[in-house]
Amino acid sequence: MRRVPGQxxxxxxxxxxxxxxxxxxxxxxxxxxxxxxxxxFASLAGPAHRVESANRAFFSAIGGQxxxxxxxxxxxxxxxxxxxxxxxxxxxxxxxxxxxxxRDARVFMGDGARSxxxxxxxxxxxxxxxGGNVTGVRVIGVETTQVKQVQRLTAEHRALLEQIAxxxxxxxxxxxxxxxxxxxxxxxxxxxxxxxxxxxxxxxxGTAPSLPDFYTEAVDGIAVGEGVGSCGTAAHRRAPVxxxxxxxxxxxxxxxxxxxxxxxxxxxxxxVLGRDGTLLGTFAMYHRTPKAxxxxxxxxxxxxxxxxxxxxxxxxxxxxxxxxxxxxxAAREDLAFLLRASTALTVDLDAVQxxxxxxxxxxxxxxxxxxxxxxxxxxxxxxxxxxxxxxRRRLLASHIPVYDADDDAVxxxxxxxxxxxxxxxxxGPGPWRDLGVTGYLCVPLLDRGTAFGAVTLLSTEEDAFDGxxxxxxxxxxxRAASAARNxxxxxxxxxLARDLQAGLLMPELPDVPxxxxxxSYEPAGEGLDIGGDFYDVFPLDDGxxxxxxxxxxxxxxxxxxxxxxxxxxARAVAPLLPGPEEVVAAVNRALVNRPGSHGTGFVTLVxxxxxxxxxGLDIELVRAGHTLPLRLDSRHTAHFLDASGSLLGISSDxxxxxxxxxxxxxxxxxxxxxxxxxxRDADGEQFGERRLADAVAGTPPRPTAQQVVDALTRAVHxxxxxxxxxxxxxxxxxxxx
Numbered sequence: 001m002r003r004v005p006g007q008x009x010x011x012x013x014x015x016x017x018x019x020x021x022x023x024x025x026x027x028x029x030x031x032x033x034x035x036x037x038x039x040x041f042a043s044l045a046g047p048a049h050r051v052e053s054a055n056r057a058f059f060s061a062i063g064g065q066x067x068x069x070x071x072x073x074x075x076x077x078x079x080x081x082x083x084x085x086x087x088x089x090x091x092x093x094x095x096x097x098x099x100x101x102x103r104d105a106r107v108f109m110g111d112g113a114r115s116x117x118x119x120x121x122x123x124x125x126x127x128x129x130x131g132g133n134v135t136g137v138r139v140i141g142v143e144t145t146q147v148k149q150v151q152r153l154t155a156e157h158r159a160l161l162e163q164i165a166x167x168x169x170x171x172x173x174x175x176x177x178x179x180x181x182x183x184x185x186x187x188x189x190x191x192x193x194x195x196x197x198x199x200x201x202x203x204x205x206g207t208a209p210s211l212p213d214f215y216t217e218a219v220d221g222i223a224v225g226e227g228v229g230s231c232g233t234a235a236h237r238r239a240p241v242x243x244x245x246x247x248x249x250x251x252x253x254x255x256x257x258x259x260x261x262x263x264x265x266x267x268x269x270x271x272v273l274g275r276d277g278t279l280l281g282t283f284a285m286y287h288r289t290p291k292a293x294x295x296x297x298x299x300x301x302x303x304x305x306x307x308x309x310x311x312x313x314x315x316x317x318x319x320x321x322x323x324x325x326x327x328x329x330a331a332r333e334d335l336a337f338l339l340r341a342s343t344a345l346t347v348d349l350d351a352v353q354x355x356x357x358x359x360x361x362x363x364x365x366x367x368x369x370x371x372x373x374x375x376x377x378x379x380x381x382x383x384x385x386x387x388x389x390x391x392r393r394r395l396l397a398s399h400i401p402v403y404d405a406d407d408d409a410v411x412x413x414x415x416x417x418x419x420x421x422x423x424x425x426x427x428g429p430g431p432w433r434d435l436g437v438t439g440y441l442c443v444p445l446l447d448r449g450t451a452f453g454a455v456t457l458l459s460t461e462e463d464a465f466d467g468x469x470x471x472x473x474x475x476x477x478x479r480a481a482s483a484a485r486n487x488x489x490x491x492x493x494x495x496l497a498r499d500l501q502a503g504l505l506m507p508e509l510p511d512v513p514x515x516x517x518x519x520s521y522e523p524a525g526e527g528l529d530i531g532g533d534f535y536d537v538f539p540l541d542d543g544x545x546x547x548x549x550x551x552x553x554x555x556x557x558x559x560x561x562x563x564x565x566x567x568x569x570a571r572a573v574a575p576l577l578p579g580p581e582e583v584v585a586a587v588n589r590a591l592v593n594r595p596g597s598h599g600t601g602f603v604t605l606v607x608x609x610x611x612x613x614x615x616g617l618d619i620e621l622v623r624a625g626h627t628l629p630l631r632l633d634s635r636h637t638a639h640f641l642d643a644s645g646s647l648l649g650i651s652s653d654x655x656x657x658x659x660x661x662x663x664x665x666x667x668x669x670x671x672x673x674x675x676x677x678x679x680r681d682a683d684g685e686q687f688g689e690r691r692l693a694d695a696v697a698g699t700p701p702r703p704t705a706q707q708v709v710d711a712l713t714r715a716v717h718x719x720x721x722x723x724x725x726x727x728x729x730x731x732x733x734x735x736x737x
Contacts, residue, residue, distance in 0.1 A: 039055075039057060039140065039141065039142045039143070040054075040055070040057050040058045040061055040120065040139070040140070040141035040142070040143065041054060041055045041057070041058060041138075041139070041140055041141075042054040042055075042058045042074070042138070042139045043127065043136065043138050043139075044074060044090065044127075044136050044137045044138070044139060045127070045135060045136040046135070046136060047091070047094055048073040048075075049073055049074045049075065049087065049090050049094070049136070049137060050071055050072060050073050050074075051070050051071065051072055051073075051074055051077065052070065052071070052136065053070065054070070061109065061118070061143070074087070074090070075087045078109065080108055080109065081107075084107065084108065086105075086107070089102075089124060090124065090137050090139075093124045093125070093126055093137050094126065094134055094136070094137050096126075097126045097128075097134045098126070099123065099124060099125045099126065100123075100124045101121075101122065101123050101124070102120075102121070102122040102124075103121050104119050104120075104121065104144060104148065105119065105120050105121070105122050106118075106119055107119070107120060117145075118143055118145045119143065119144045119145045119147075119148045120141040120142065120143050120144060120145075121141065121142045121144055122139065122140070122141045123139075123140045123141075124137055124138070124139055125137065125138045125140075126138075156177075156180035156184065157303070157307065159176070159180075160173060160176060160177050160180070160307055160311070161307070161310075163176065163311075164307075164310055164311045164314050167314065167318055169315075170206075170311055170312065170315040171206070171207065173311040174193045174206050174207040174308065174311065175207045175209060177191075177193075177207075177304055177307060177308065177311075178191035178192070178193060178207050178208065178209050178210075179191075179209050181285075181300070181304060182209070182210055188287060188288050188289075189285060189286070189287065190208070190210040190211055190264065190285075190286040190287075190288075191207075191208070191209075191210070191283075191284070191285060191286070192206075192207070192208035192211055192216075192231075192283075192284040192286065193206035193207045193208070193272075193281060193282070193283055193284070193308055194206055194219070194222075194231050194235075194281050194282045194284070195280070195281040195312065196224070196235065196272075196279045196280055196281045196282075200224060200235075200278070200279040201223065201224055202221050202222065202223055202224060203219075203221070203222050203223075203224060203231060203232065203235060203281065203282060204220055204221055205217075205219070205220040206281060211262060211264075211286065212262050212263075214261075214262075215258060215259075215261075215262040215264075218255075218258055219231070219255070219258075224236050224279070227250070227251055227253070227254070228251075228254070229243075229251060229252055229254070229255045229267070229269075230242075230243045230251060230252070230267040230268065230269035230284060231267075231269045231282040231284050233251050233269070234269040234270060234271045234282050235271050235279055235281075235282050237271075238271050238273065238277070238279065239271065240268070240269065240270045240271070240298065240301070241268075241269045242268050242292065242293060243266060243267050243268070243269075244266050244290055244291060244292040245265065245266065245290040246259045246264065246265050246266060246267060246290075247260075247265065247290070252267075263288055264286045264287070264288060265287060265288055265289050265290045265291075266286065266287040266289070266290050266291045266292075267284055267285070267286050267287075268284065268285045268293050268297070268298075268301060269282050269283070269284040269285075270282065270283045270284075270301045270302060270305040271283075271305070272305050272308045272309045272312065273309060274309060274312075274313055275309075275313070280308070280309055280312045280313065281308065281312060283301060283304055283305040283308055285297070285301060330468075334472060337361075337365060337472070338472070338475060338476065338479070340361075341357075341358075341361040341476055341479070342479050342483075344357045344360075344361060345357055345358060345361070345479060345480050345483040346483050346486075348487075349486065349487045349490040349491065350487055350491070351484045351487040351488045351491065352383055352384075353487075354480060354483045354484045354487050355372045355374065355383055355384050355445075355453070355480065355484055356372075356383070356384040358370075358372055358384065358455060358476065358477075358480040359371065359372050359384040359385055359386040359455070360384075360386050361476065362386065362455065362457055362473065362476065363386035363387065363388075364388065366457055366469050366472060366473050366476075367441070367457035367458055367459050367465075367469075367473075368387065368388055368458070368459070368460050368461075369385075369386070369387050369392065369396055369435060369437070369457070369458035369459075369460070370384075370385065370386045370387075370455065370456065370457050370458070371384070371385050371386075371396055371397075371399075371455070371456045371458075372384040372385070372445075372453060372454075372455050372456075373400070373401060373410055373453055373454050373456070374445070374452055374453035375414065375451075375452055375453060380400060380401055380402070380410065380411075381400070382397060382399070382400045382401075385397040392435055395431050395434060395435060396431070396435065396458075398431070399429075399430050399431055401428065401430075402428070407427045407428045408426070408427065408428040409422075409426040409427060409428070409440060409442045409456070410442055410454045410456060412442075413442045413443070413444050413451070413454045414444060414451045414453075414454055415451075416444075417444050417446060417449070417450075417451045418444070419441065419442065419443045419444065419470065419473075419474060420440075420441070420442045421439075421440070421441045421442075421464075421465055421470060422439060422440055422464075423438070423439045423464045424438075424439060424440075425437045425438070425439075425440070426440045426442075426456070426458075432458075435458065435460070436460040437458045437459070437460060438459050438460055438461060438462070438464055439458075439459040439461075439464020439465060440456060440457065440458050440459065440464070441456070441457040441459075441464075441465045441469075441470060441473055442454055442455070442456045442457075443455050443456075443457075443473050443474050443477040444477070445477055445480065445481040445484065446478075446481050447481060447484075447485045448485075452481075452484075453481075453484075455473070455477050455480070457473055509537065510537055510538070510539070512537065512545050512610075512612075512734075513612045514612030514613070514616070514617060514736065514737055515545070515610060515612065515617055515734055515735065515736060515737060516704055516705040516706075516734075516735040516736075516737050517537055517705055517732075517733070517734055517735075518704070518705035518706040518708070518709045518732075518733045518735075519535055519709070519730070519731060519732050519733070520709045520712075520713055520729070520730065520731040521533065521535075521728070521729070521730050521731075522675075522713070522725065522728065522729045522730075523728050524555075524675070524724075524725050524726055524727050524728050532551055532552035532553065532554055532555055532559040532562075532563065532728060533549075533550070533551050533552075533673045533675065533728040533729070533730035534548075534549070534550055534551075534552070534563045534566070534567060534730070535547075535548065535549040535550075535671070535730055535732045536548050536567050536570070536571070537732075538571055538574075540574060540575055540609065541575050543611070543612075544609050544610065544611045545609060545610050545611075546570065546571075546574045546583075546607070546608070546609045547607075547608055547609070547610065547671075547732065547734065548566075548567075548570055548605060548606065548607040548608070549605075549606050549626070549671040549672070549673070549730060549732045550563075550566060550603055550604055550605035550606065550607075550626065550673075551603070551604045551605075551626065551673045551674060551675075551728075551730075552566070552601060552603050553601030553602050553603070554601045555728075558601070559601070562591070562594070562601065562603065562649075565590055565591065565594060566587055566590075566591070566603055566605065566648075569586060569587050569590040570583055570586075570587055570607060573586040573587075574609075579620065579658060580607050580608055580609060580620055580621060580622040580656075580658055581622055581656055581657075581658050583607055583622075584605065584607050584622045584624050584645075584648070584654060584656050585654050585656075587603075587605065587607075587648060588624075588648045588649065588652070588654040589652065591603060591648055591649035592649060592651070592652050594649075600649075601649065602625070602647040602648060602649045602650050603624075603625075603647070603648040603649050604624060604625040604626035604627075604647060604648070604674075605622075605623075605624040605625070605626055605648055606621060606622070606623050606624070606626045606629060606671050607621065607622050607624070608620055608621025608622065609621075610734065613662075615662075615664065615665070616662055616663045616664045616665055616667065616736040617662070617663040617734070617736040618660070618662055619660065619661050619662070619663060619669060619734075620658055620659070620660050621641075621643065621658070621659055621660075621661075622643070622645060622656045622657070622658055622659070623641075623643035623644070623645045623656070623659070624645040624646060624647065624648050624654065624656050625645060625646055625647035625648065626645075626673075627672060627673065627674050627676075627677060628640040628641060628642070628643070628689070629641045629643065629669060629670065629671055630669075630670040630671075630672070630692065630693060630696060631661065631663075631667065631668070631669055631670070632667060632668040632670065632696050632697065632699070632703075632708065633664075633667050634664050634666065634667055636697060636699075636701065637697065638670075638693040638694075638696040638697040639693070640689065640693070641659060641661065642659075643657060643659040644656075644657055645657060663734070663735075663736035664736060665736050665737060666702040666703070666735065666736065666737075667735070667736050668696075668703070668705060668708050668733055668734065668735040668736075669733070669734045669735075670696055670708060670712070670731070670732075670733050671731070671732040671733075671734075672692070672712070672729075672730065672731045672732075673727075673728065673729060673730045673731075674727070675725065675727035675728050675729035675730070676692060676712070676716060676729050676731065677689055677692055678727060679716050679719065679720050679725060679727075679729070680720065680723065681719055681720055681721060681723065682721055682722075682723060687715075687716055687719050687720075691715060691719065692712065692715075694715075695711050695712045695714075695715035695716075696708055696711065696712060698711060698715075699711045703735070704735060705733040705734065705735040706733075708733045708735070709731050709733050712731060713729075713731070716729065
């Protein structure tokens with residue numbers, strides 16, 4: 001070590017051992033250099049390493065007064081250094097005369113409650129006399145305990161931040177933070193974190209690894225307010241609250257006995273605040289003895305309070321994200337459920353099947369048991385049930401509520417048109433105990449404000465129904481009611497259309513002497529509207545028979561009235577008029593004179609009469625704007641009959657010409673509407689007259705009237721493929737026998 005020139009007097013805080021001592025100039029310089037330093041300096045003499053002189057920091061470090069400790073061997077002053085190997089190091093330097101250095105030497109000083117751990121960077125140098133002989137050892141130590149603590153603190157803090165970044169559970173982060181602080185503390189420290197509720201009115205247990213359980217349970221849920229201990233007050237003030245002595249501080253009046261039993265005497269609480277100032281909780285540091293914080297303690301509390309805030313906000317953000325995803329996922333599931341259920345409800349237009357699918361859709365998604373009841377003729381009918389197994393389904397189906405019973409939930413819902421929910425079995429008799437029912441939800445099925453039925457969901461769980469399931473059930477019931485209403489309307493319209501169409505067509509074909517008669521009628525679409533095509537065959541008074549086939553412009557009720565007008569007029573006047581031309585003229589007059597409300601559309605018609613003979617059929621016919629009749633002759637050749645004539649219902653003057661022909665046995669007359677020739681394939685091409693003639697000519701030799709009809713309809717269907725027909729198709733075939 002370099003010598004420093006000049007002499008310096010001893011500092012007041014230095015102590016010398018009694019008796020003479022040889023001290024060189026460098027020794028004086030070192031004492032001056034470290035006299036006021038926080039570094040540890042001691043000059044040891046002889047092989048026993050007696051403390052000859054030392055600075056105040058040395059005596060402070062070993063916990064004693066220098067006046068009574070100089071001149072005493074270091075191993076006697078600090079016996080614990082012997083076991084830790086420090087005396088052996090001094091012996092080595094004294095024996096070899098070679099200096100040694102040590103970094104971050106860990107030293108345990110003192111014993112029992114007064115012991116403490118410290119870290120030092122040590123330098124050991126031999127003391128030499130003028131002859132170069134070793135007389136002792138100088139020890140210079142710089143305490144690095146705080147540096148080590150900062151390093152450990154930084155490492156712990158970094159580990160906490162990594163946990164937060166990894167989205168570790170909040171309880172793990174807070175517990176790790178509390179334990180790290182307690183381990184880093186140089187005194188007896190207990191850390192507690194309380195978490196605020198969303199409203200910021202109460203504090204709940206977060207972590208307190210060293211506090212007794214009865215204490216944490218007692219303060220779990222304390223109110224935020226003035227005078228509620230250190231934590232409740234700090235949360236209320238949004239500022240740190242320091243209570244150095246719980247026994248005397250009025251903030252602890254309500255909790256003083258609890259603190260005494262827990263063995264805590266001081267509590268420093270720091271509020272944990274979010275970036276927007278929201279109260280997130282409190283961070284508290286407890287001590288077993290009365291104690292006021294140092295600036296470093298307060299800084300440490302602020303650091304970890306900010307870390308706790310980061311962890312809590314991260315957890316809240318993650319919880320909010322998960323909740324939002326959960327809500328979104330639930331919304332998607334609800335939408336998918338409703339879409340699937342709606343699709344099932346509208347898969348066909350049958351009201352009963354619609355409500356049966358409603359029950360199946362509800363169970364088990366909304367409830368394990370479901371029943372659907374509808375009102376018919378003043379009585380309730382249970383038309384659908386669903387259950388986890390067939391036995392319970394039969395049991396539920398066997399119970400039918402009473403429509404006008406005051407104590408029946410279904411009856412009340414039908415009367416009030418308001419859903420009813422209860423966490424008990426339904427009122428009134430029923431197999432509730434056998435089914436294990438714990439609650440019910442009854443929702444009305446409404447048609448334009450009128451309740452025509454109800455769907456009852458029965459729960460067998462602890463929690464019967466929440467608002468979410470109620471909303472889903474009501475929405476599904478609304479959709480089911482709409483689907484059932486549409487199905488009933490469709491069924492009624494189809495039935496009406498079929499009844500009207502049946503009234504306009506012949507219920508069955510008559511037996512015509514000398515003739516084989518066959519017909520075909522295919523309405524367009526699904527039969528919701530009455531078609532405009534019609535045909536008829538009826539006898540006349542003189543042994544002859546009248547026949548007709550026509551097409552009314554349009555569809556629906558107006559077309560039906562026009563069709564009825566044509567048929568009934570023809571039937572009424574045909575026996576009274578001499579020939580087909582007069583009958584068609586009478587029909588035209590009836591059409592022209594019809595009221596405007598009965599339609600104004602035109603009509604195409606083929607009307608004729610046939611007379612059975614010994615060799616076939618004599619036919620007279622009139623074509624009024626209709627498709628050309630087709631004849632299949634004895635040579636199996638199909639050709640169209642040219643007969644001119646104007647449309648009916650347009651003008652009071654009608655221009656038609658009677659055409660006569662004779663059908664030999666097995667020859668046929670084919671009448672058809674334009675739905676046959678105008679049928680289209682996928683490319684939009686029409687069936688046409690040529691294909692019609694080919695289909696008729698392709699029948700087997702001597703075909704019956706039905707064989708001709710079948711051949712024609714098959715050809716049309718094959719030509720169209722899967723295409724739907726957009727126009728009615730009617731065929732009337734007369735074959736001579």
